[in-house]
Amino acid sequence: MRIFSVSHKTAFVVDHCPYMAESSRQLIECDMLTKSRSQGVIPLAPVSKSLWTCAIECSMEYCRILYDVYPTKKLVNYIVSDSEVHILNSWKQENQNTQELMTALAAVGPPNPRQDPECCSVLHGLVAAVESLCKITEYQHESRTTLMDTADRVANRGRIICLTNAKSDTHVRMLEDCVLETIQEQNKRAAGSDRLMPIQQCELVLVHIYPQGEETLVSDRQKKELSSVLSSEVHSVRAGRYLAGKLNVLVQQHFDLASTTITNIPMKEEQHANTSANYDVELLPHTATVLNPFSHETVTLKWCTPRTNSVELHYCTGAYRISPVDVNSRPSSCLTNFLLNGRSVLLEQPRKSGSKVISHMLSSHGGEIFLHVLNSTRSTLEDPPSISEGCGGRVTDYRITDFGEFMRENRLTPFPESMVDAACRTPVERAKFQLERHTRYWPMIISQTTIFNMQAVVPLANLIVKDTLTDEDVLTCQKTVYNLVDMERKSDPLPISTAGSRGKGPKRDEQYRIMWNELETLVKAHVGTSERHQRVLDCISACRSKPPEEEERKKRGRKREDKEDKTEKNGKDTEEKGWTTDSERLKGVMEREKDEQSECEIIKDSPDSPEPLNKKPRLATEEQQPPEKSKGPVSLLTLWTNRITQANSRKHQEFAGRLSSVNSKAELYQHLKEENGCVDLIFYLIVQLYFCMDENSFWDLLSPI
């Protein structure tokens, strides 16, 4: 398919000279008296259309079909010619509709029989048509602009359909010569202009219209090349239905349409509401909809019941707009209304063998009717291995429902053309960005997650993925966290998967630790989005549970093992999910540690920093108790201490001094009491760190400082 083929531009030139006012002599009886009323009334004389009226209504029918099947990119320029030229529209897409043309035609009116025939000619129109074909269309312009260096790939071709009443074959020859000459002239002019393009190929279709009952003075002639640019054909047709038939054939040829008849359409009879008769409707879709595009006979497709429903996804190899041949006939409008009301119908192609094959579907989308071509032959994809046999096919606890919810949240919707956001992203880029945000932490299976199995986490999980949070959103997130703290205090059970682990699974406090860790992972993935996201993380860090010391000590050994298991398991998970690689994870740990240290530098500068020993490194359980009750502001130091305490407690063997302490208080670093100051604080921290980890990692950690 080429967009800039001859059919991209069609110039209609209709003769408006006095002789076109002549009657077509096709009489139409419009006084159809009903029998009961007809007595004693003399019927009115039948009316007859002029040649002009015949030409206009047939050309309008041509345009109607064209615009139905090709609402864009196939353009018509309508020109009327008498003593001057009337150009009724332009190549602009917005001018391409029959209403606009009808309005303009009404303004022109029928030819004036009293006008001087000497100064009237269709030649003016033909010259204007050639000039018009040189004018660039918006599509040509757009294409040329996009192609830049290769703009010469954009071709300029077109067709002139001239409806006239010629005097003789010589007259026809004169019209052809005139078009040829004008093309040569205009092409020279166009070569030097930006808004004009030389015509590379032009098809002239001359239609000579003569009244019924007369002999034609012009002979038919098949398409003939008059030059490398211009070809011409002559059709000599009687006005009335012959002309209509001719233009119908032409529109099919020019735009590759194939007459297709839908047969056996059951329709209710007006008189007998409970019976139905079968009707046929002829449509014009693109030739690609039929098997044999070279046959000139109409293709027959049979109406099929039962109908199809809209939630079925058919394998469809093409969909083409249609136009009914007889748009206002009762069967046609019955069928089109049926389809426009949103129903679809399957069609079958009669086969020689008599077997039924469903091959097409008629369906409307947004008020336009399409003929869908369905694949009716054997599929090369038949009998594929089921998805359950492939990778990941043996896993049974995918979060199918949650991902369904995720898909609903990420449904697409059209936005107006002008709609770009502050970052100049198109809507589709925003859609991708949203998917990225929503999947930063998204475990695929139920046993991989705790928080997404908890109703209580939903408000936070829904909000944290948003690009911007309001203060109210932050509050909701905080409430979620407090709620979790409350649950922990009440020792509510958590939906932790016991799959794979022997026995009852982890203890309650361990469960909560896993839950808090996961929640932190989720929120950390979004912490860079905004300061408000950070506040949510701060809230979690401040509120999350820390294992009580006594317990800690007792279970030290076991926990360490668990911990190692856990890290290993997590490590495996992350690899599988592709979140991070091992090295990245290590780097992350290092960076976190560094962060913690830089935080302590901030504290150093803060005049509000309390003295280190006033905050005890290990708080008694009671003192630490219910965080939800201490909703007041928490200092950064508290946050930090809490976090590092907790982190450390998991990393190291208990400090010997503390083990031998009384009431969890050991007399250590006594000198710090006397010497106030930040340097000491750092020193204190470093020393503490030293005790937290083995020697090598301690020095590794310190080396960047």
Added chain:
Amino acid sequence: MPTAVLLDSSLSMTRPVSVEGSEEFQRKNLAVHGLTMLFEHMATNYRLEFTSLVSFSSLWEVLVPFTRDYNTLQEALNNLEDYDKTCLEAALQGVSNIVQQEWGTSCPCQVVLVTDGALGIGRGSLRHSLQTVKQRVEDKKFPLPFPFPSKLYVMCIANAEELQATDSMDNLEQLINLNGGEGQIYTMEGPLCLKSVQSMFGKLIDQAYSPFHAVLRCGNLTSDVQVFPRPEPVTIDEEVDPMPRTVQTDLEIVGFIEIGDISSPPVLSRHLVLPIAVNKEGDEIGTGATDDTEEETSTNQMAGKSPNFCVLLHGSLKVEGMVALVQLGPDWFGMLYSQADSKKKSNLMMSLFEPGSEPLPWLGRISQLGPASDAAENPYGEDDSKSPFPIQPKHKRSYAQNVTVWIKASGLQTDVQKILRNARKLPEKTQTFYKELNRLRKAALAFGFWELLKSMAELLERECTLLSDSAHPDAAFQLSHAAQQLKLASSGDSKYAAYEHNITPMLTDFSGGGGADRI
């Protein structure tokens, strides 16, 4: 994309090739060796491909109908018989027939012709066929171009020099040209031996049977996949954009749409999206021929047990009745959906839309589709009762807007009768009467059909005289008013003949709200 292998079994294929080594080979052996290699490759990396084996001489015969059973194909290769002379045209016609019978004319197909390049003599030879190609009658047309989209690969068990010495090469090139240039000729380089036949078939495999691997992405969720059959390059407008477009190996999901909204869209092709396990070095499991099979099975089992995004996506698409819109390249999109083959087996499928910014008119421009949550008001409604699709076009189509067409006399008569029917029911039908009258008036003005306006006016005047005594007095007023207005319009006087002007009902004592008081 099914493959039809067309193997030359004429006597000339039994010509021995001189090899320095111990064993003596026939050209046929080399052909079988090459095809064995091709079938082995397909069995491992392209096993969903349907392949048929046809042998030909002066006659042709389907040795194996289209199948995925590569053992059967291999077996047939091992039991070849030798026949008489080469007659390619009949064989090509045969292939054309079996492909159409099996797959119709829309399914793209690859034809692999394996021959020694001795293309026959006299009648039935390719030379003779090509000489007479333009003098055929309708039902004896040369089989090329094939009526289905196709690629014709000619594998010559001969080297280029040998073929150029006769007119064989020219004839084969002409053959490809007849197929619209779709295809390629492969010849052997160097001496005719197992090694050079391997290298020739290796090139064919690279060209036509390399599996398409890609990464399917939805934000941070990813899966390595094989897309089968591999998507072929597409050219939409050979003039403006002659460079064929290829599907990129990064398939990025941009969002989701309901099946009802996407509404059986037309697609260029359909493909299975199969998740594959890729080990850390980036090698696909199973490609290495040296792999221990037991080890392989265990890795496959492992892969089956570790969660895969494709499976999750497939499950949710199926349950929700949705499709995922996926970007295939710049300005090129497709959709992912669950496709059930039978009741038990279902799969993740990908269909490719036509490249371009607006492949489906009812979705509008794809670049303008954004997340529904960005809209001021939920376009799907709070209870999922609405949908932003389909997009309505700017102008209604003719069948949706009550156009006037008088090409057939019946069209005109119906419109006139409609007005008269309403005229007889005045004043109840005043609104419809004027609506229909104005429709006729507008069309008559546009068509320059003033004579009709005059006749219609006369008809209305006569209706007026035919009114019964019991008729409402308003009817007479409206009829003569309408008739007069039509007559004025038929004068062409711009004051009355303006297209946009509408004849409005006459305000009488009997019409309008105040009427009742005055009676």
